[in-house]
Amino acid sequence: MLAAVLKAPGLLELDDLPDPAAPRGGALLKIKACAVCGTDIKMREKGHRDLVYPRVLGHEMVGRIVEIDASCGLAKGCLAEGDLVQIWPGIACRRCGPCLRQADNRCPDIKIMGFNCDGGFAELLALTGQSLSGGVNLLPGNVDPALAALAEPLACCINGQEQACVSKGDRVLILGGGPIGALHALLAELHGVEKIIVTERLPARIRLLKSHTNASVVDPTEESLESVLAAEMGCNGVDVILTATPAVQVDGDLLRLLSPGGRICIFSGPAPGDYQERIDLRSIHYHELTITGAYGCASRHNRSAAELLTSGMIKAHWIVTKRTSLARIEDAFSHSSQRTGLKSVVCGNL
Numbered sequence: 201m202l203a204a205v206l207k208a209p210g211l212l213e214l215d216d217l218p219d220p221a222a223p224r225g226g227a228l229l230k231i232k233a234c235a236v237c238g239t240d241i242k243m244r245e246k247g248h249r250d251l252v253y254p255r256v257l258g259h260e261m262v263g264r265i266v267e268i269d270a271s272c273g274l275a276k277g278c279l280a281e282g283d284l285v286q287i288w289p290g291i292a293c294r295r296c297g298p299c300l301r302q303a304d305n306r307c308p309d310i311k312i313m314g315f316n317c318d319g320g321f322a323e324l325l326a327l328t329g330q331s332l333s334g335g336v337n338l339l340p341g342n343v344d345p346a347l348a349a350l351a352e353p354l355a356c357c358i359n360g361q362e363q364a365c366v367s368k369g370d371r372v373l374i375l376g377g378g379p380i381g382a383l384h385a386l387l388a389e390l391h392g393v394e395k396i397i398v399t400e401r402l403p404a405r406i407r408l409l410k411s412h413t414n415a416s417v418v419d420p421t422e423e424s425l426e427s428v429l430a431a432e433m434g435c436n437g438v439d440v441i442l443t444a445t446p447a448v449q450v451d452g453d454l455l456r457l458l459s460p461g462g463r464i465c466i467f468s469g470p471a472p473g474d475y476q477e478r479i480d481l482r483s484i485h486y487h488e489l490t491i492t493g494a495y496g497c498a499s500r501h502n503r504s505a506a507e508l509l510t511s512g513m514i515k516a517h518w519i520v521t522k523r524t525s526l527a528r529i530e531d532a533f534s535h536s537s538q539r540t541g542l543k544s545v546v547c548g549n550l
Contacts, residue, residue: 203322204529207254209247214527217322222267225329229263232284232548233345234320235520236260236536237353238378238468243315244533250315258546259289259313260352261320262345269329279338286351287320288335288502289313291328304334305359305496312496321529321546335499337506346520346545350383351509354516355501356467357383360494361391362501364440364465368392373429373438373457376445376468377405377417379519379543384442384467385413386514393440395432399425402539412518429457436460443468452480455489463490519543 205215222228240257242248265283279285291311292299298306313319313331327336339348357380366372370393374381377400388396396415400406409417418428429438437459443450446468454464483489497505508514521541524532532544 201323202526203256203318204258204526205254206244206251206257209243209245212244212257212529212533214529220324220326222269223326223328224269225271226269226332227265227279227327228267229285229287229325229327230266230548231261231263231320231322231325233262233349233545234258234260235346235349235353235543235545236532238380238536240314241533241537245537248315250312252316255314255316256318256320256322257314258320258322259315260349261287261289261313261325262339262348262351263287263320263325263548266324268332279332279336284339284341284343284345284348286337286339286348286502286506287313287325287327287331288337288355288497288499289319289352290335290496290499291317291330292334292499294330294334302500303498305498305501321526323526323548335502337503339506340510343510344517345549346523346547347509347517348506349545350516350519350543351502351505352497353380354383354387354509354514355497355505356380356494357387358501358504359497360384360442360465360467361387361440363492363494364442364463364490366391366393366440369394370439371395371433371437371459372397372440372442374398374415374442374444375448376400376443377402377409378444378539380468381442381444382409382413382519382542383516384444385409385415386516389414390508390514397428397432397438404541405539408518408521408542412515426457437462439463440465443470446470450491451478452483455480455483458487458489460487461489462487463492466491466493520545523547
């Protein structure tokens, strides 16, 4: 099979690898779509703490089952060869405290496809029995695989907004208008928030956000964010801040944008040099502020995200701005790393 293998930072190569077999209790999938994540770009350029080389990257995956192992039991009764499925990339133990509390993304023994085991930038993927029974979401046969590949990043947004307790009537500030910022805006709309403001500098992304969301979009190079917030919301500030770009400093200046009782979710990992800021604990105390983090998503978030996308409750087709074949994966990485549009997807039928 053809696969894109990262052999070292900066060295991503297309290789012809032996076809995998369906693992005992698992299944073999033909990959139909795998989206490029900002983390994939980071891993290609600089590596990642969880990465083991050589590695087939890709964790935002949709595939069609071509074989199910006869010993897989319950899953075989629920799934069949030919089914189109979206895959939660985590492989959790399903026995520890976090797993039993439906927070399997916090499992201390978790493995993640595309990080410490092979992912979806390949023609075929061997899926373990653990994934087949707990991390696979059956999709309608007519769904666009590229759209369904957005389920994993949307699931991460669901986790982040859950951590920040985003709810009806909130005023939400999203810092960054890339694919994650766009998904956050759509999800916040679904939650019935009162006001959404997104910061973004790139004109193409600003146009897409204005066309497909109800958010007010602020270019911080053209307008003062503080002035816009004051005009839009008065002096009370916002209820929730979601960081959708690593280029954000979580510091006292950011805290001052929050209303009393406000929440910040550190969603994107801060850039080097920006993650050891001094925070005024008195502001947190007197204004009852909350700073929370969100990393990845649980399998339950992934199920919810797949349902939201395939039901049309969240209309995110416009976020996919580039489709390529696996043989042209460099085009997909270039589109994403240069921020030419929003999301690039490697599709198995091109």
